[in-house]
Amino acid sequence: MSFVLHATGAAQEAIDRVVPQLVADGVAGRIAAKDSTLWGEAAEAEASKRLGWIDAASNTRGLVDDVLELKADLAAKGVDRFALAGMGGSSLAPEVITRTFGVHLTVLDSTEPGQVLTALRDELERTAIVVSSKSGSTLETDSAKRVFEQWYREAGIDPTERIIVVTDPGSPLDGAARAAGYRVFNADPNVGGRYSALTAFGIVPSALAGVDVAELLDEAEAALPLVSEDDESNPGLQLGAVLAGTKPLKDYIGIVADGTHIVGFADWAEQLIAESTGKQGTGVLPVVLDVDAAELGEDLADLQVIRVVGSRAEAREVAAGEVEVAGTLGAQLLVWEFATAVAGRLLGIDPFDQPDVESAKDAARGLLEDLAPPAPATVVDGSIELRGSVSGDTLESSLDALLAAIPADGYLAVHTYLDRLGEERFATLRDLLAARTQRPVTFGWGPRFLHSTGQYHKGGKPVGVFLQILGTPAEDLEIPERPFTFGQLLQAQAGGDAAVLAGHDRPVLTLTLTDLDDGYRRLATAAAA
Structure with missing residues (x-):
């Protein structure tokens, strides 16, 4: 199995109570079929253009050879270091991917002057930067692009040979970057930023940095049948019930890295869940916790603890009231995206907008x-x-x-x-x-x-x-x-x-x-x- 979930206490009760109804309603199959009506009439317009993440792994494969060819071209010019300017899912997904695979990527998701200067001064002559933005209007990312362009020129380097743009097709950034001569990779416009881990936003910077992205995509594709089937063993339905089906609703989701090989996963899951569910006065708030965090000893009634563990998930006893999940990185990314969409249905909100x-x-x-x-x-x-x-x-x-x-x-x-x-x-x-x-x-x-x-x-x-x-x-x-x-x-x-x-x-x-x-x-x- 590419993904395993074990639950106890209120989480298991939610699974037992909620998942059969989700199966009866055909929720998994309808998500897999990109049925935009699942989240209500008010959400239908947004959902209709935000479900491309479901089959992103297979759709992104066509980019891989082009990215690897670019990497080889850059290496021939002495470029072997990569930075990324992006915000939200555009930076958090590549960060967890590269850290898990053990390759270096300088992630610039800040406007703090010292952090920006550190990125600029870090062997600029050997560095190319990926500028990731769906539209190009993200102020932080645009500012980083501007200053890197200036520093490249002042160093006698043509910015068009060092800046790679990832954006939606037809976006203002897409047109401007192509006109200026930059290398552009287009992502699927039918995927929101926080669901974009397996699109060009996650794959391009990760592959340039040295990740075997084919392996990552294989992992995600292996998990797709698991979440697409209307069956009570579906881990996406189960995790969705854990996130948003407890009674009373546990408002806080404590995510703990406890023996997993995946590095920084909780930070990625935090933005996915918080931005997707926190609206209309409801939602669940992820809390990134260490194994010795104070909250774990407080027995908080409104905190659901989920431990992301290693392969030992099937061999050890799960603590009372907690949940443990294990799996490959590609599977984790897809299952949590799926579960978050399910959580939106259970909460009665649109999991794809961000009104605030x-x-x-x-x-x-x-x-x-x-x-x-x-x-x-x-x-x-x-x-x-x-x-x-x-x-x-x-x-x-x-x-x-x-x-x-x-x-x-x-x-x-x-x-x-x-x-x-x-x-x-x-x-x-x-x-x-x-x-x-x-x-x-x-x-x-x-x-x-x-x-x-x-x-x-x-x-x-x-x-x-x-x-x-x-x-x-x-x-x-x-x-x-x-x-x-x-x-x-x-x-x-x-x-x-x-x-x-x-x-x-x-x-x-x-x-x-x-x-x-x-x-x-x-x-x-x-x-x-």
């Missing part, structure tokens, strides 16, 4: 048009500036007030607008805050979470409270032909999201650290208090 994502983008654009400096801090406590709808006289009292605002069924989201490759230590704050609050805590790097959990935070169950952490970049970077810098863009993205969250009556505390070392030390101490 654009609001933060619009707010950021408004701030960029104004380019006014940030509002004065409400409080300055040493090296930490405090702003937001929740604050006290000090860092400690402000954090206390924010955490006290978490409802009994709520969660804390930590959004860190820092260099995620250079400031990994800030991720440790998640565990400290989870232990203190005894509630689920999500952690996201800004701005990439805006294309992931950002939809749920605004459109899902209104029980979140939000901690933003910003720095003061040591070095800023101009964006060619734009009136703002990367640092100003990052500031606007954080400010825009804070404004939208506050407009939804979500408590927000924004901390700007003028000294990262001192700020981290004080935050860690306060979080553990």
Whole structure:
């Protein structure tokens, strides 16, 4: 079997209760047949152009030889390193694919100036970059493309020989890139970004970086019959029931990598599930957990734990109330996509739209048009500036007030607008805050979470409270032909999201650290208090 699922407790009860009805309704076969009526009349128009992911593995095979030919051509010119500019599924899928296969890919899904500069300075003469965007309008990706073009030219390198574009056919980016002479690979336009792992968005950068993508596609195709059959053993139906069929609904899905060979899978699944289900005041919020995460010891009634394990899934006993899944990477990608679509049907929402994502983008654009400096801090406590709808006289009292605002069924989201490759230590704050609050805590790097959990935070169950952490970049970077810098863009993205969250009556505390070392030390101490 390419995919195995074992469940206990409420999850097994949901499978036993929900899956027979899904089978009776022919849900699996109808998804496989791309029946856009499954999610209701309101969702039909969107669903009718978003079901290409079902057979993406077979449809993408035709690209593989062309990508490998390009890789050989680049190698002959001394290019053996690859970067990727993309957001959301366009970056998270290639990241999990390349990390699992053990090949290097520099993933640039940030506007933090230091992270962008690190990518630019990392052996540029040996590097080609894939620019991935369905339309080309994604501001982060467009900014990265502009600055790489400039740096290539300044290094005496023709950008058209080093920039590869992945986009939808007929998109503005498609036309502009072809006119400029760039190599373009088109993806299936009938696939949304978060379902695009097995399309050109996942395959092109992964293959260039050195992944045997034929193996990955084989794995996915082997799983397709499993999820297409209207049978109670269908793992896609079972996982969909686990995600959205428990009674009462478990609002949080704790995803734990526990012995799996797959690296970073929970981050990919997080954006798939949160953006697909978090709308109309409902949905389920994935929480990426380590094996020793505090939430696992709290016996939280509204947390469903799913462990992604190795082949030992069939040999070991599953902990009470938990679920274990095992399988190849290609199978996991397809089964979780299928299960998320099933979860949308069970929740009564459209799993293919993202109605609340654009609001933060619009707010950021408004701030960029104004380019006014940030509002004065409400409080300055040493090296930490405090702003937001929740604050006290000090860092400690402000954090206390924010955490006290978490409802009994709520969660804390930590959004860190820092260099995620250079400031990994800030991720440790998640565990400290989870232990203190005894509630689920999500952690996201800004701005990439805006294309992931950002939809749920605004459109899902209104029980979140939000901690933003910003720095003061040591070095800023101009964006060619734009009136703002990367640092100003990052500031606007954080400010825009804070404004939208506050407009939804979500408590927000924004901390700007003028000294990262001192700020981290004080935050860690306060979080553990």
